[in-house]
Amino acid sequence: MSIIEEIKKKREFSGLPDSIVERVADIKKDDVKESRALLRKYFGVFLTNRIFKGKLLADEMLATHMSSKKRDYAEFYEKIFFEIGNVGSVIDLGCGVNGFSYNYLRKELGNINYIGIEATGQLVEHINKYFSSEGFSAKVIVGDLFNVENVLKILRKQKKERVVFLFQVVDALESLERDFSKKFILEISKECEKIVISLPIESLGGRKKFEVQRKWLIDFLEDNFKIEKDFEINGERILVVDVKVKNKVP
């Protein structure tokens, strides 16, 4: 049995793309236990059995997931999209269970085209079932964000103005490849108009994170684009970035 198969024997990892499992196994030098621990930290910790079974209502799904449970989605989307201009589509990268908030998004933007990319296959299935039962013009697909070409291909097909969500995903990407987020944001900025980034203000253990940890990201964004909004809401810092405006004159 290959190391990837061995790691994926645990149900919680069975729906992950092989490319992600392989990346983690490489980092952890093929140690199965350590690889699973790292995967659990960024891909599994949010997935309780209740989410896996997928038998909950949309609001219950949002309330069960670590990243979304503190959000007041009506206020969250209202603040993000207030005076933001025309939006043709929303592309939610590393979406987790966020698709279950489509109804709130719809209240803000009308029947907006929504597409999510998420590594955890089990979640994708549940969210798509929810979309089709409600008749929403939305879908989520299984994918690995490290496959940048694939992400660009998907972005290219979406309607302008394209707004990309990167909600609480930077830490996961950085944990597998340091400084990847900067390259990633530069690449995807070629195929979208705005990027909304959310960063947890508190760490998983509840301790306040040092502001300096984010400095590299904020500096990078300021150097390359225009940060249109920067606010805190319910334990998250939200940055709305216009990637078509170069802010600094060198």
Ligand SMILES: C[S@@+](CC[C@H](N)C(=O)[O-])C[C@H]1O[C@@H](n2cnc3c(N)ncnc32)[C@H](O)[C@@H]1O
């Ligand atoms: C902290 S959760 C945030 C979920 C959601 N964006 C939110 O804020 O509600 C991080 C999500 O990113 C996904 N993710 C992390 N790395 C990924 C990758 N390389 N490709 C696809 N999804 C990824 C994880 O599976 C997880 O669902």
